[in-house]
Amino acid sequence: MATLSSYLLSSPPLCKSRFSATSLVSGIDFISFSPRTTLSSSSTVLPAILSLSVKHNRRRNSLQVKSVASPTETISEFDEMVSGTKRKYYMLGGKGGVGKTSCAASLAVRFANNGHPTLVVSTDPAHSLSDSFAQDLTGGMLVPVEGPEAPLFALEINPEKAREEFRSASQMNGGTGVKDFMDGMGLGMLVEQLGELKLGELLDTPPPGLDEAIAISKEFCYSIIVFDTAPTGHTLRLLSLPDFLDASIGKILKLRQKITSATSAIKSVFGKEEKGPDAADKLEKLRERMVKVRELFRDTESTEFVIVTIPTVMAVSESSRLSASLKKESVPVKRLIVNQLLPPSSSDCKFCSIKRKDQMRALDMIREDSELSALTLMEAPLVDMEIRGVPALRFLGDIIWK
Ligand SMILES: Nc1ncnc2c1ncn2[C@@H]1O[C@H](COP(=O)(O)OP(=O)(O)OP(=O)(O)O)[C@@H](O)[C@H]1O
Known part of the structure; x- marks a missing residue:
């Protein structure tokens, strides 16, 4: 398997984003645009983005026509994730530090690189999207991400702005x-x-x-929205909030x-x-917004909560509880990412061999868990460098989201 370090050495430099954030959101109440983005009218920006998507879909269709020839071939996980006509919301959540941001950002890059205009939103008060993309995405505004082939915008929600909006009623x-x-x-x-x-x-x-609920209720003009959520406790509170x-x-x-x-x-x-x-x-x-959010959380056609975990007993136990709570709230969950798995090796050192056995125990626990065993398992390797920047996210995304 190629390492992240060797992949980065061979990847080309990033291209500047050609996309502007203007008018990609309707019904904005507290989100303003970044002064870093170029202002242009919705009549020029939106059709450009939509046509990109259509061009891409045409290309994809032609590829799909070829693959239809084999009746035994099944649709890939990734193709399933972009299928359907409704807007897709992907919420990635789990225990603190397991790689939620890395997985969410890698999914957003994967969507954008496949021609789907995407918005990635961080609702974790301790935002790390900027660190993950290695670009300044701060300020509670829509900021274009440099690098991907189709428009990718990022938004780190500013909880203070949402609170202000709420307080203004009083x-x-x-x-x-x-x-x-x-x-x-x-x-x-x-x-x-x-x-x-x-x-x-x-x-x-x-x-x-x-803040998260208000963001979810907004009418964003993107086909796909990926949410990088806060650790489990906060997310469970969010689900019962509406x-x-x-x-x-x-x-x-x-x-x-x-x-x-x-x-x-x-x-x-x-x-x-x-x-x-x-x-x-x-x-x-x-x-009304809260009612909308509640319906959206439960809409199996448009929403999916992806649980991210690592192969340790503590993380798996928490993921099982999270899955049970999501089920109780009728939130659709289909996939579980097990992140930071030791990559295969023919010669483990003592440390790696003990670690590998430990990880195997956690994987067995997942297989035997009544909640988690029902989910589609997606594996992400522990890579040899920190995952920062679009090329690194593309590397991770191509492995996880096949
Ligand atoms: N598969 C991996 N291989 C190597 N490093 C990883 C992997 N996944 C995540 N990391 C690293 O682990 C650290 C934490 O990852 P990340 O910020 O994505 O976790 P998180 O769950 O979002 O954290 P928090 O709960 O604090 O928001 C980062 O430095 C990231 O680069």
């Missing part, structure tokens, strides 16, 4: 806190009684995962509705029309 009437917000909604007198909804926490300290917000916001809006009808009945007697504050509209919109 500050619509010039107020600064929950009390003012509730006053604005005509519910001031109920603040104390709403303690059990944890409204204060909800509005002043948005729940973890909100239900929690839907229920909490639903209760608030219902209460408001009751009070509004009672007060407007009284006011209509005295000829006074009540003007509804639009804080409620904002909350309602947020709730």
Whole structure:
């Protein structure tokens, strides 16, 4: 097997990205564009990108026609991942440090190099996309990645911006806190009684995962979106967030509705029309987004959660729990990447031989695990250098995503 170091020595230098981020996203609320990108109109950018995709599809179709000749040939994992007409969301997650970012970035490069305009989004507050691509992708904006053959954009979500957007709902009437917000909604007198909804926490300290959920609910104009998620705990909270917000916001809006009808009945007697504050509209919109995210998480045609793990007992145990939780939430999971496997060798040193046995035990554990054994296993070798930059990601991606 070729090593990463020898591959990098023979790979050509990166070409500059020819693509701009402008107008590739609709429904933007908090994402702004990088000053590093060239501004141009949507009428020129989008068709260019779409035509790239079509050209590629034509090429792929002609290749596929050839392969159809053999009835025994099955569709590859990668071809299956790009098939279908719906936009694809791939969420890569797992225990901290197992290689989530490397695998997510390598998948994004693989998609882009096969002609699919792709967006890779990091929602891990400790972003490492920039480190992985060895390019500056910071700032909470869409940044074109240099190197791949089709447009690849990256976005490191800025949780602070998402929080601001959320908080702004509570500050619509010039107020600064929950009390003012509730006053604005005509519910001031109920603040104390709403303690059990944890409204204060909800509005002043948005729940973890909100930034990710808001990003997922956006209408990005990309055929494929790859999410590099935060370690397991955060991701599980994200999955339960839409239900929690839907229920909490639903209760608030219902209460408001009751009070509004009672007060407007009284006011209509005295000829006074009540003007509804639009804080409620904002909350309602947020709730609609959460419902959309919840549906998307469960949509087997458009969404897939890929678990990334390494061959150790601890990582495998956590992956099994993650898989069970995803199943419980009805989130589609089909594939498990086992990263950092020792590559085959005819002459192991003592250290490598012990390590290999240890890894074999973990692989056996996966095969015997009731959760993980049902998933398609994809193996990624431990490579001889740190995986940084598009060529290294292409090397890894070509091995994993076959
Ligand atoms: N197959 C591999 N071979 C060699 N090094 C690897 C491999 N996979 C990942 N690495 C290296 O391991 C380190 C951690 O990888 P990465 O950042 O992708 O993990 P992560 O799961 O996203 O981490 P975090 O949970 O901190 O976000 C990086 O230095 C990366 O280059």
